[in-house]
Amino acid sequence: MRTFSIGGIHPPGYKLSAGKPIQRAALPKQSVVLLNQQIGALAVPVVAKGDEVKTGQLIAKSGGFVSANIHAPVSGKISKIDLIPDTGGYKHKAIFIDVVDDVWVDTIDRSDVLIKDCNLDATAIVAKIAEAGIVGMGGAAFPTQVKLTPPHGKKVDVLIVNAVECEPYLTSDHQLMMEKGEEILIGTTILMKAIQAKRGVIGIENNKPDAIAHLKKLSAQYPGIEIIPLKVQYPQGGEKQLIEAIIGRQVPSGAFPIEVGAIVQNVATVFAVYEAVQKNKPLFERIITVTGKSVSRPGNYLTRIGTPLSDLMHEAGGLPEDAAKVIGGGPMMGKALVNLSVPVTKGCSGLLVLTEKETLRNEIKNCIRCTKCVRACPMGLEPYLFMTLIEHEEWGKLEKERIMDCIECGCCTYSCPSARPLLDYLKIGKSKVGEVIRTRKQ
Amino acid sequence: MAPHIHSGDSIEKKMYGVLLALIPAFLVSLYVFGWGSLIVTAISVVSCLTFEYLIQKFLLKVKPSITDGSAILTGVLLAFNLPSNLPFWIIIIGAFVAIGVAKMSFGGLGNNPFNPALVGRVFLLISFPVQMTTWPLPGEHSYIDATTGATPLGMLHGHFGQLPDLSSMMLGTIGGSLGEVGAIALIFGGLYLLFKRIITWQIPVSILGTVFVFTLIMGLVSPDIYHIGLIKTACPAFHALTYALFHLLSGGLLLGAFFMATDYVTSPMNPRGQIIYGIGIGLITVLIRLFGSYPEGVSFAILIMNGVTPLINTYVKPKRFGEVKK
Ligand code: SF4
Numbered sequence: 098m099r100t101f102s103i104g105g106i107h108p109p110g111y112k113l114s115a116g117k118p119i120q121r122a123a124l125p126k127q128s129v130v131l132l133n134q135q136i137g138a139l140a141v142p143v144v145a146k147g148d149e150v151k152t153g154q155l156i157a158k159s160g161g162f163v164s165a166n167i168h169a170p171v172s173g174k175i176s177k178i179d180l181i182p183d184t185g186g187y188k189h190k191a192i193f194i195d196v197v198d199d200v201w202v203d204t205i206d207r208s209d210v211l212i213k214d215c216n217l218d219a220t221a222i223v224a225k226i227a228e229a230g231i232v233g234m235g236g237a238a239f240p241t242q243v244k245l246t247p248p249h250g251k252k253v254d255v256l257i258v259n260a261v262e263c264e265p266y267l268t269s270d271h272q273l274m275m276e277k278g279e280e281i282l283i284g285t286t287i288l289m290k291a292i293q294a295k296r297g298v299i300g301i302e303n304n305k306p307d308a309i310a311h312l313k314k315l316s317a318q319y320p321g322i323e324i325i326p327l328k329v330q331y332p333q334g335g336e337k338q339l340i341e342a343i344i345g346r347q348v349p350s351g352a353f354p355i356e357v358g359a360i361v362q363n364v365a366t367v368f369a370v371y372e373a374v375q376k377n378k379p380l381f382e383r384i385i386t387v388t389g390k391s392v393s394r395p396g397n398y399l400t401r402i403g404t405p406l407s408d409l410m411h412e413a414g415g416l417p418e419d420a421a422k423v424i425g426g427g428p429m430m431g432k433a434l435v436n437l438s439v440p441v442t443k444g445c446s447g448l449l450v451l452t453e454k455e456t457l458r459n460e461i462k463n464c465i466r467c468t469k470c471v472r473a474c475p476m477g478l479e480p481y482l483f484m485t486l487i488e489h490e491e492w493g494k495l496e497k498e499r500i501m502d503c504i505e506c507g508c509c510t511y512s513c514p515s516a517r518p519l520l521d522y523l524k525i526g527k528s529k530v531g532e533v534i535r536t537r538k539q
Numbered sequence: 540m541a542p543h544i545h546s547g548d549s550i551e552k553k554m555y556g557v558l559l560a561l562i563p564a565f566l567v568s569l570y571v572f573g574w575g576s577l578i579v580t581a582i583s584v585v586s587c588l589t590f591e592y593l594i595q596k597f598l599l600k601v602k603p604s605i606t607d608g609s610a611i612l613t614g615v616l617l618a619f620n621l622p623s624n625l626p627f628w629i630i631i632i633g634a635f636v637a638i639g640v641a642k643m644s645f646g647g648l649g650n651n652p653f654n655p656a657l658v659g660r661v662f663l664l665i666s667f668p669v670q671m672t673t674w675p676l677p678g679e680h681s682y683i684d685a686t687t688g689a690t691p692l693g694m695l696h697g698h699f700g701q702l703p704d705l706s707s708m709m710l711g712t713i714g715g716s717l718g719e720v721g722a723i724a725l726i727f728g729g730l731y732l733l734f735k736r737i738i739t740w741q742i743p744v745s746i747l748g749t750v751f752v753f754t755l756i757m758g759l760v761s762p763d764i765y766h767i768g769l770i771k772t773a774c775p776a777f778h779a780l781t782y783a784l785f786h787l788l789s790g791g792l793l794l795g796a797f798f799m800a801t802d803y804v805t806s807p808m809n810p811r812g813q814i815i816y817g818i819g820i821g822l823i824t825v826l827i828r829l830f831g832s833y834p835e836g837v838s839f840a841i842l843i844m845n846g847v848t849p850l851i852n853t854y855v856k857p858k859r860f861g862e863v864k865k
């Protein structure tokens with residue numbers, strides 16, 4: 098069975114919410130829609146305080162080439178446009194909407210009817226995706242229309258759908274595949290058309306045999322789409338790792354996937370594309386796994402963007418007593434949340450509560466040079482060496498040792514028997530070296 | 540900060556895992572050498588722990604880390620490289636050199652360039668050559684005045700005696716240091732380490748493979764010089780094969796390949812480098828055994844390659860993702 102060839106780890110899965118049907122989360126009283134939900138420029142508000150909006154109505158438009166439209170996730174009245182601290186405590190601009198009923202704009206097709214045919218051409222599809230404000234929903238939140246517009250002269254021959262969900266605990270993609278399989282296949286077909294790729298591949302790790310079987314059965318009617326089971330190994334959902342696992346080509350250091358003729362889209366993004374193109378529905382809600390060993394109702398919740406995470410937590414039975422850390426995203430790459438009043442964004446795939454026992458670390462000790470971190474690194478780097486070089490501020494050497502190739506997957510820190518915070522150092526090192534590179538280019 | 544979960548691995552797990560893997564070999568040495576084996580090991584371990592504690596507490600003024608298992612391991616490995624009738628004060632000197640000089644003076648666990656147990660052993664070998672090469676005969680269970688004899692490798696080097704056959708080498712009923720006897724027990728321990736992923740295959744396999752191939756070739760090319768005293772068989776291949784097997788099973792080769800050369804701190808930092816390191820150890824071992832003046836070469840070979848390790852780490856890098864193939 099296929100997988101990537103360098104490094105990798107096997108953390109326990111803890112898929113507590115696997116098989117839990119997608120459930121609608123209740124609407125919040127107030128929705129807080131951040132303007133920096135996507136990578137790139139801030140979106141620019143097109144509404145003002147006091148305006149009435151309908152669910153699905155454009156409230157902020159893309160602020161540049163790399164940016165995305167934002168739509169009202171609820172109906173109601175704009176109460177203010179103000180700053181709100183994000184997950185890390187930094188303040189960002191957001192549109193606050195006081196929720197009144199749930200009136201949708203009438204262009205959205207809210208029926209369950211499956212629409213298979215799509216007569217739009219590539220340009221029209223990309224335009225519709227841009228209009229709907231779709232971003233990468235695996236966590237990166239990179240504007241999808243930008244990814245679908247490859248630089249001139251580059252040919253794409255395969256669209257890869259990332260349905261790996263390699264982070265422990267998370268199950269939202271899995272459940273989406275079980276319930277919306279056909280929509281995902283149609284979305285894949287649409288995306289293939291958009292980038293003129295003959296081949297579409299959906300990569301799924303073999304710890305989800307039901308999803309593999311389900312999509313395999315359905316895919317018979319969709320020419321060009323192949324379902325490929327992958328051997329479980331973290332970080333298979335890393336773009337470069339997934340491409341190698343599926344087509345056996347390694348994206349060169351510093352290059353983009355397009356270099357090897359591939360474009361990768363997350364499976365939840367593909368579903369959003371289906372809804373946008375076939376149902377005229379902009380991206381304003383998504384499925385979020387709310388989970389943790391002591392959470393009383395772990396599950397997969399269809400949640401409107403802008404819903405405070407505390408509401409979502411409440412939905413799953415409230416914050417458990419022994420909660421030691423709450424994480425936005427998965428346990429390997431997610432962010433620790435300092436407060437739960439922050440709202441759901443388009444890139445938020447999970448809300449995870451870790452217990453004290455899980456978060457406790459041993460005392461940090463000397464590096465015993467055991468090579469665990471080197472062997473775990475999926476990029477073939479030497480994390481122990483980075484840490485020493487960072488301590489000595491050897492930025493030049495760090496660049497030569499390819500620190501910028503690091504994908505911040507955390508395999509090194511996870512494996513270290515001396516409990517060394519390798520990735521924490523690496524992030525500092527990367528931003529320093531990045532600065533050095535930028536000043537040199539100027 | 541991310542990642543928010545951890546494998547749960549720790550230094551302790553690794554060190555105690557290695558100690559566990561050494562138990563079968565220790566039992567064999569108990570069977571072969573009796574009390575002597577127990578006494579030597581106990582003295583060595585206790586002195587290593589004591590030196591580590593005293594140096595950390597009073598000289599370096601840091602929190603002693605004797606519970607991490609690394610000092611115990613050094614003590615056991617040192618003992619395994621000693622004859623079972625070695626006077627206690629020599630053992631204590633060895634432990635002091637291992638812990639005080641080879642480990643602590645470089646900054647403790649993780650910073651020492653050379654394998655502490657081997658530094659201790661080689662220091663003793665050079666300072667007390669007579670005591671260090673007088674091996675009690677198997678079955679001599681007393682610590683104080685055991686009858687002594689030569690090791691198989693020593694015999695090969697011109698000392699008199701009847702060479703043991705391969706099967707008693709496998710079982711351990713031969714002369715030698717504590718950990719040199721009992722090939723089966725050592726292999727068993729080594730496999731456990733591999734299975735538990737405490738060590739990886741690169742180092743032991745490249746060492747053993749190199750020694751095997753090298754001695755096999757020597758046995759084929761000049762069977763008159765390189766033989767183990769067996770009656771010449773008609774088949775030169777069989778002859779060379781027994782010669783090569785003899786080298787694999789004798790001396791500290793198995794102990795060295797599985798337990799000493801694989802020491803994390805002093806071996807290279809990636810699989811490619813580890814293979815080069817292993818081949819180096821294998822070659823040097825055979826060169827010393829066949830052409831050097833010491834009958835046994837593994838300890839020296841490992842120490843020499845320890846010294847080369849920083850160089851290997853600088854020039855041999857792991858297989859990078861997206862390396863541009865030329
Ligand atoms: S975080 Fe970076 S250095 Fe660490 S394992 Fe992942 S890619 Fe390698």
Ligand code: SF4
Pocket residue numbers: 463464465466467468469470471480481512513514515516517519
């Ligand atoms: S895993 Fe930790 S102890 Fe082992 S080499 Fe890497 S940094 Fe050092």
